[in-house]
Amino acid sequence: xxxxxxQVSILLLATAGFAASGPTKKNIEGELVKLDRDDGDxxxxxxxxxxxxxxxxxxxxxxxxxxxxxxxxxxxxLAAGQYVTIGCTVDAAADQCTFVAQQDVAIVKPAYVPVAKxxxxxxxxxxxxxxxxxxxxxxxxxxxxxxxxxxxxDARGGYASRAEMCSYGxxxxxxxxxxxxxxxxxxxxxxxxxxxxxxxxxxxxxxxxALLGAAAYGAFSHHILVMxxxxxxxxxxxxxxxxxxxxxxxVWLNGATYSQTFGSFQVPLHESSHNxxxxxxxxxxxxxxxxxxxxxxxxxxxxxxxxxLLGWSSPVEGGNLxxxxxxxxxxxxxxxxxxxxxxxxxxxxxxxxxDWLPYYNNAQYGFNLYMEVRVxxxxxxxMDPVYDHKLxxxxxxxxxxxxxxxxxxxxxxxxxxxxxxxxxxxxxQNDYYPYSLVLYTGAFTGSSGAFLPVYLCRYAVxxxxxPSLSKVLSGTNTASSxxxxASSxxxxAASxxxxASSxxxxVSSxxxxASSxxxxVSSxxxxASSxxxxASSxxxxxxxxxxxxVSSxxxxASSxxxxASSxxxxASSxxxxVSSxxxTASPSPSPKVKPGKKFQQATGxxxxxxxxxxxxxxxxxxxxPSSTTTTSDPSSSSHERSAxxxxxxxxxxxxxLLLPMPSDQQSISSEAP
Numbered sequence: 001x002x003x004x005x006x007q008v009s010i011l012l013l014a015t016a017g018f019a020a021s022g023p024t025k026k027n028i029e030g031e032l033v034k035l036d037r038d039d040g041d042x043x044x045x046x047x048x049x050x051x052x053x054x055x056x057x058x059x060x061x062x063x064x065x066x067x068x069x070x071x072x073x074x075x076x077x078l079a080a081g082q083y084v085t086i087g088c089t090v091d092a093a094a095d096q097c098t099f100v101a102q103q104d105v106a107i108v109k110p111a112y113v114p115v116a117k118x119x120x121x122x123x124x125x126x127x128x129x130x131x132x133x134x135x136x137x138x139x140x141x142x143x144x145x146x147x148x149x150x151x152x153x154d155a156r157g158g159y160a161s162r163a164e165m166c167s168y169g170x171x172x173x174x175x176x177x178x179x180x181x182x183x184x185x186x187x188x189x190x191x192x193x194x195x196x197x198x199x200x201x202x203x204x205x206x207x208x209x210a211l212l213g214a215a216a217y218g219a220f221s222h223h224i225l226v227m228x229x230x231x232x233x234x235x236x237x238x239x240x241x242x243x244x245x246x247x248x249x250x251v252w253l254n255g256a257t258y259s260q261t262f263g264s265f266q267v268p269l270h271e272s273s274h275n276x277x278x279x280x281x282x283x284x285x286x287x288x289x290x291x292x293x294x295x296x297x298x299x300x301x302x303x304x305x306x307x308x309l310l311g312w313s314s315p316v317e318g319g320n321l322x323x324x325x326x327x328x329x330x331x332x333x334x335x336x337x338x339x340x341x342x343x344x345x346x347x348x349x350x351x352x353x354x355d356w357l358p359y360y361n362n363a364q365y366g367f368n369l370y371m372e373v374r375v376x377x378x379x380x381x382x383m384d385p386v387y388d389h390k391l392x393x394x395x396x397x398x399x400x401x402x403x404x405x406x407x408x409x410x411x412x413x414x415x416x417x418x419x420x421x422x423x424x425x426x427x428x429q430n431d432y433y434p435y436s437l438v439l440y441t442g443a444f445t446g447s448s449g450a451f452l453p454v455y456l457c458r459y460a461v462x463x464x465x466x467p468s469l470s471k472v473l474s475g476t477n478t479a480s481s482x483x484x485x486a487s488s489x490x491x492x493a494a495s496x497x498x499x500a501s502s503x504x505x506x507v508s509s510x511x512x513x514a515s516s517x518x519x520x521v522s523s524x525x526x527x528a529s530s531x532x533x534x535a536s537s538x539x540x541x542x543x544x545x546x547x548x549x550v551s552s553x554x555x556x557a558s559s560x561x562x563x564a565s566s567x568x569x570x571a572s573s574x575x576x577x578v579s580s581x582x583x584t585a586s587p588s589p590s591p592k593v594k595p596g597k598k599f600q601q602a603t604g605x606x607x608x609x610x611x612x613x614x615x616x617x618x619x620x621x622x623x624x625p626s627s628t629t630t631t632s633d634p635s636s637s638s639h640e641r642s643a644x645x646x647x648x649x650x651x652x653x654x655x656x657l658l659l660p661m662p663s664d665q666q667s668i669s670s671e672a673p
Contacts, residue, residue: 026097027087028057029108033240033250034080035197047198048086054217055205056198056250058096059088069102079409080277081111081242113408114243116276116310117170123148123179124220126204128227133188135228138255139262141181144226147262149175162265163272165379166294166301167312168345180220184208195233197252201225221248222275228255236261239274242409249275264382266294273302276310277409283416285431290416291384292374292392300383301341304349304372305396305414309404313345322353326458329465332440332472334455338391340375343450348372350454353398354435365432366398369417371439373452390419391441391454395430422452425469438466442473 028048033056035045046068047056062068062078071077072084087104088097125144129137139147150157153175155164160173173179184207190199204225209217222243229252236257243249251271254261261267273295281290281303290296293303307313316336318325326333341348352369359365374380376388393416400412420426422444428435442453455478457466467477 024090024092025087025104026090027085028097029085030057030083031112032078032080032082032084033242035238035240045197048084054209055202057086058196058198059086059100060097067097067099069100069105071102072105072107073103074106076107078105078107079111080240081113081409082107083109083112111409112242113277114249114275116167116278116312119167119171121171121173121179121272122219122221123173123224124208124217124222125179125181125224125226126208127181127183128200128204128225129183129185130188133190133192134230135192137183138226138228138258141183144181145176148173148181148268149179159265159268159272162379163269165342166269167307167310170310170312182208182211184211192230193232195230197229197233197238200227200229201250201252222251222272223248224251224253224272226253226255231256237267237271239271241274241279242277243275251275264299266297266299270294278302278306278310279411279413281306281414281416285413285415290394290414292387292416293414295414296416298384300374300387301379303392303394303414303416304341304370305394305401305412307341307345308349308351308370309412313341313348315349315351316347319347319350320353321350321456323356323458326352326456328460329457330467330477332438332455332457332467332478334440334472334478335442335453336455337445337451337453338371338373340373340377340380340450340452342375342378342380343448350456352437352456353402354437356436356458357433359433360398363397363399367395367415367430368398368401369428369435369437370394370396371454373450375450377450387419389444389449390421391439391452392419393417393428393439423469423473425472427463436460438463440469440472 028050030048030051033047033049035047044062046059046062048059049055050057060067062070069078078084085106085108086097086100089099090096091098125148127137127139127141127144128135145153146158148159149155150161155161155173155175160175163171163173184204186203186207189203190196201223204227205223233254233256236254238252240250249272251268251274253268253271278295280287281293281296281298283289283291283296288296290303291298292300293306294300295302295306301307302310302312304313308315316338319336321333336350338350339348350369350371352371354360354367354369357366371391371393374383374387374390374392376383376385394414395417396414397412400407400410417430418426418428420439420441422441424441426439428437428439436459438457438459440455440457442455445451445453455472457472459465471477
C-alpha cells in the first residue's frame with residue numbers, strides 16, 4: 001500500500017504524540033542511601049546519590065507494594081552503601097523515578113560502611129534562608145560556628161569537642177577553613193506542604209555548588225542542612241544511614257524545634273553518628289529510650305556496644321567471656337578492673353557470650369552482654385546522675401554481634417538492661433530468662449576514684465552456688481581472671497618421708513589436696529536480701545517483643561504468658577513517631593599504647609587521662625570496700641525507678657517472661673521472683 005504524504009505526516013504525529021504521553025526511562029548510577037523514618041513498616045526511604053551531579057535521586061520505599069525492589073537482577077539483596085546502576089521509569093513532570101524493576105538494577109560494588117576511625121570530617125553546614133517558602137534562617141553563620149566548633153571556632157569546644165572526647169580522638173570535626181558554614185537562599189523548588197527531605201537537601205546542595213564551584217564544593221566530606229522545616233517534618237533531626245560518595249553523609253537539623261535540636265549535643269551527634277551506620281539505643285526494647293547514650297535520648301557518650309562496633313573501644317584483658325572461659329561456680333572470676341569510659345577506650349568493658357543458655361543461638365532471643373563503668377566527667381559530664389559511678393549493663397543481638405562483617409548494616413539493637421553501684425551483688429536476668437550469672441562490684445579505686453573491680457560467677461541451677469559479696473571481696477572462694485593452673489601445687493613428689501623414729505605429722509595438718517575442694521553443697525546461701533533479681537525494671541510492651549519461636553515447645557501451663565500478652569507501659573514511655581527523638585532537656589585504631597606510657601592518647605590529641613592512672617599499681621589489694629556490709633541488688637534503687645518514670649507515671653515492675661526449656665534442664669520458673 002502506498003501512503004500519501006499527508007497520511008505519512010499524520011502517522012508520524014500520532015506516533016510522536018503516543019511517545020510523548022507514554023512513560024520514559026532514565027539510567028542513573030551512584031550510591032544507595034537510606035533514611036529510616038520510623039514509620040513501622042521497615043521499608044525505609046531510599047535514594048541514590050548521583051555520582052555525576054552530587055544530588056539525591058529519590059527512589060521511595062523498598063519491598064512489595066513499593067517502587068523499589070529488594071534485590072537486583074542477579075538476586076542479590078540491596079543495602080545502603082552499595083554502588084548500583086538503575087534504569088527507572090520517570091515521571092516527566094517531576095523528573096523522578098516512579099518505578100524500578102528488579103531487572104533494571106545491578107550492584108556494581110558491595111556495600112561500603114564509612115570508617116569511623118581516624119575520621120577528619122570536613123563539614124559543609126548549609127543554613128537555609130528562604131522566607132518566601134516559609135523557611136527563614138533559624139540561626140546566623142556565627143551562631144552555627146560557635147555551636148559546632150566552640151567560642152573560639154577552633155574545635156576545642158562545641159559539638160566538635162564532644163565528638164572528639166566520646167571517640168577518644170577518632171572522630172574529629174575539622175574547624176574552619178577545612179569546614180565551612182554558609183547561608184543559601186534557593187528558590188522554592190520543593191513542596192512546602194509536605195516533608196520532602198531529599199528535595200530540600202537538593203535545593204541547598206545545588207545553590208552551594210553554584211556559589212562555591214565544583215572543586216571547592218567537592219572538598220567537603222559531610223553535609224548538614226540547618227533549616228526551619230515544614231510542619232509536616234515531625235522530627236528534630238534526620239540523617240542517612242551510611243552516607244554517600246567517599247563515605248560522607250547527609251544530616252538534616254530542624255530549626256523549628258530549636259531548643260530540642262540545639263539545646264545540647266545529643267541530636268547533632270546522634271544524627272552525625274548515623275552516617276557511620278550506627279543505630280538507635282534501646283531500653284525495655286523500646287527504640288530511643290537508652291539514656292546512657294546519645295544514640296538514645298541521653299546526653300552522654302555512646303555505650304560500649306556502640307563504641308566497640310565503631311572501633312573506638314576494646315575489652316579489658318581477659319574480658320571476652322563464654323562458657324569455656326567462665327566456668328560455673330562456686331568461685332567467681334575476676335577482678336576485671338574497668339576504667340570509667342570517659343578515661344579511655346582501651347580495655348574499658350567486659351563482653352560476655354552466654355552460650356550456655358538454650359536460646360543463645362536464636363535470632364530473636366539470643367544476646368551478648370556488655371559491662372562498662374560510667375562516671376560523670378569529660379564527655380559524660382552531662383550524663384543523667386542516676387548512672388554516675390555505676391556499672392552499666394547492655395545486651396545486644398548475639399547473631400549480629402558475633403558476625404559484624406555479615407551483619408554490619410543491620411540494627412543489632414543495643415538495649416540498656418540495668419546498672420549496679422559499687423560494692424554490690426546482682427543476679428542478672430533480662431525480660432526473657434535469667435542469665436545464670438551473678439555480678440559483683442568492689443569499691444572504686446585510683447586517685448580519681450574512677451576504676452571499678454568487677455567479678456562474675458556463673459551458676460548451673462541456683463544463684464546460691466555462687467559466693468556472697470563479702471567472700472568475693474575478701475579474696476576467698478574467688479577464681480583468678482587468668483586461666484587457672486592445671487592443678488593446685490601438691491607436695492613435691494621427691495620429698496623423702498620422715499625417719500621411722502619421728503612421730504607422724506599431726507592429723508590436723510594433712511598435705512594439701514591435688515585441687516582445692518569446693519565448699520559443701522549444703523552450705524547456706526547468702527542472705528536473700530543480698531541478691532534479689534531486679535524488681536524495678538519493667539518488661540517491654542507487647543508490640544516490641546516477639547513471641548517465642550513457633551518451633552519451640554509450649555511453656556508449662558503454670559508459666560506466665562509470653563510477651564504478646566504483657567500490658568503496655570504508659571504512653572509517655574513509648575518513642576515518639578518521628579525520625580529523631582527530642583532530647584530529655586533538651587572514631588581508626590583505638591588509642592595506641594606507647595612504651596612507658598600506659599593508655600597514651602593518639603598523637604596530637606588531647607588526653608582525658610592526666611594522672612588518673614596513679615594509685616593502681618596493685619588494684620587487687622585495693623578492691624575491698626570501706627565497709628564490709630553486703631549491699632543488696634542496686635538495680636532496684638529509687639533513683640533508677642524515678643529515672644524509669646516519665647509523664648503519666650512509672651513503668652510497671654519487671655516480671656520474668658518465661659520461654660520453654662529443654663526437658664533435661666531445670667525450669668526457669670524456679671528462678672522467678
